[in-house]
Amino acid sequence: MATPPQLAPPVPLLYEPLLRRALREDLGRAGDLTTDAIVAPEARARGRLVARQPGRVAGLDVALRTFTLLDPSVEAAVRIGDGRDAAGGDTLAVLDGAARALLSGERVALNLLGRLSGIATATRDLVAAVRPHPARIVCTRKTTPGLRALEKYAVRCGGGANHRFGLDDAVLIKDNHLALAGGIAPAVERVRGAVGHLVKIEVEVDTLEQLEEALGLGVDAVLLDNMDAATLRRAVAMAKGRALTEASGGIRPETAAAIAATGVDLLSVGWLTHSSPALDVALDLEV
Numbered sequence: 001m002a003t004p005p006q007l008a009p010p011v012p013l014l015y016e017p018l019l020r021r022a023l024r025e026d027l028g029r030a031g032d033l034t035t036d037a038i039v040a041p042e043a044r045a046r047g048r049l050v051a052r053q054p055g056r057v058a059g060l061d062v063a064l065r066t067f068t069l070l071d072p073s074v075e076a077a078v079r080i081g082d083g084r085d086a087a088g089g090d091t092l093a094v095l096d097g098a099a100r101a102l103l104s105g106e107r108v109a110l111n112l113l114g115r116l117s118g119i120a121t122a123t124r125d126l127v128a129a130v131r132p133h134p135a136r137i138v139c140t141r142k143t144t145p146g147l148r149a150l151e152k153y154a155v156r157c158g159g160g161a162n163h164r165f166g167l168d169d170a171v172l173i174k175d176n177h178l179a180l181a182g183g184i185a186p187a188v189e190r191v192r193g194a195v196g197h198l199v200k201i202e203v204e205v206d207t208l209e210q211l212e213e214a215l216g217l218g219v220d221a222v223l224l225d226n227m228d229a230a231t232l233r234r235a236v237a238m239a240k241g242r243a244l245t246e247a248s249g250g251i252r253p254e255t256a257a258a259i260a261a262t263g264v265d266l267l268s269v270g271w272l273t274h275s276s277p278a279l280d281v282a283l284d285l286e287v
Contacts, residue, residue, distance in 0.1 A: 007083040010153045015062050018146060019069055022108045032104040045099035045285045048268035049113065051086040052280035056124040056156035058082050059150060060092055063109035071101035083157045085124075092281070099285070106283045115147075116154040122276035123158025123166030126269065129253050133260035135267050138163045138246070142270035151273045163268060171201045172223065184210060188217045202246070210234055215242050224264065225249050232262040 049063065060082050067074040074097030080086045092113075095102055126137050137160040143151045152162045164170045173187045181187035184203060191201055202221035203214040208231065215238065216224055224235050226249035239245050246266040247259050259267055 007156060009061050009082060010149055012065060014149050016065065016069070017111075018150075019066050019108065022111075023066065023069065023105065026108055027104065028278070032100070035100050035103040039099045039103065041098075041100065043099040043287075044097060045102055045287055046284040047095045047283050048100050049092045049095065049109075050282050050284055051080075051088060051090050051117075052282055053088045054086060055117050055121035055279040056083070056085055056158050057092060058120035058154040059113045062116070062150060063113040064093060064095075066105040066109040066112070066256050067095060067097065067101050070105045071098040073097055074101050083120075095153055095283075099287075102283070102285060110281055110283060112150070114281045115144075116150055116157070117279035117281065118276050119151055119272055120153035120158035121279055123155050123160040123272055125274070126253055126256055126267075129160040129256045130260035130267065133257070133263075135260035135264055136161050137173075137256075137272075138266050139266050140248075140268055140270040142274045143168070144273070155272060158272075160272070161266075164187050169273050171195060171199055172204065173202070173205045174223075175206070185217060188214075188219060202244075203253075204248075205235075206233060208238065211238055215239060219243055221246060223248050223268070229258055229262055232264055236257065236263040238267075 022205065056089065057080055060078060064076045067076070074095060075096055078091055078092070079094065080092045086092060123137060139152055139155040139160060139165055148165065152165065155162060164172065166209050171191050173191065177187055178184060181190060186270045188201065200220040202223055203219050204223040204225050205211045205214055206225050211224070221244035222239055223231055223246045227235060227247070232247060244266065245264045246268050247264040248268040251259060251267050251269045252271070256267060
């Protein structure tokens with residue numbers, strides 16, 4: 001399966017504070033009691049980060065940085081990098097360095113690598129499920145607090161695309177906004193008076209009547225929420241050439257192909273980042 005093109009890794013400044021917090025959480029006030037009692041400070045070891053099951057790799061650079069934060073002398077050779085597929089038993093990277101650093105950083109590194117690779121694998125499989133339709137798979141803001149940048153990166157590793165990163169990226173007028181504003185027209189009017197000309201405006205709609213109103217206001221995109229396939233087809237036809245269409249609401253691997261077949265532009269899938277299972281990865285050490 002093809003790997004995603006032009007995959008830019010996350011900037012270390014985005015994730016190093018997270019790694020430091022995670023390591024402080026694990027090492028606590030007294031450090032690694034087990035390792036420090038058993039392993040001499042000068043001891044060195046060689047280890048392999050291994051995929052125990054097949055999947056798409058994501059977060060390898062992040063995992064490797066965990067070890068060098070503990071000891072800058074740790075060296076790593078990447079064998080299967082982010083955005084590539086690994087078979088069960090494949091070595092993702094080979095590590096060489098202070099044994100204490102490898103053991104003490106193991107859990108934090110594997111937690112992140114497994115979590116991100118699981119998201120990438122689920123995204124890859126969902127992208128494959130909607131072929132040959134042109135619809136793109138996008139993630140949502142339903143991410144683990146503190147991990148959003150990394151989890152959205154994992155979606156890109158899987159061949160998906162990112163929706164907005166935060167509330168300051170773009171305007172998405174949802175049902176609760178509409179209720180408080182008194183409808184679509186006043187909500188869109190207020191937004192246009194408050195944001196800059198480069199900010200996109202998307203409106204969530206539940207019915208074709210709401211869709212027609214939103215399209216008449218010239219919004220950039222419409223979120224078609226929990227519509228059945230027949231209604232989605234009609235909505236896509238109405239919006240063609242007028243706004244980008246995004247299907248949302250309970251999209252699963254078993255339903256994604258039928259939804260993509262309606263001609264919708266985007267499938268917005270929250271479970272990619274809130275419910276996808278972690279990939280089983282491990283660190284195997286040698287003295």
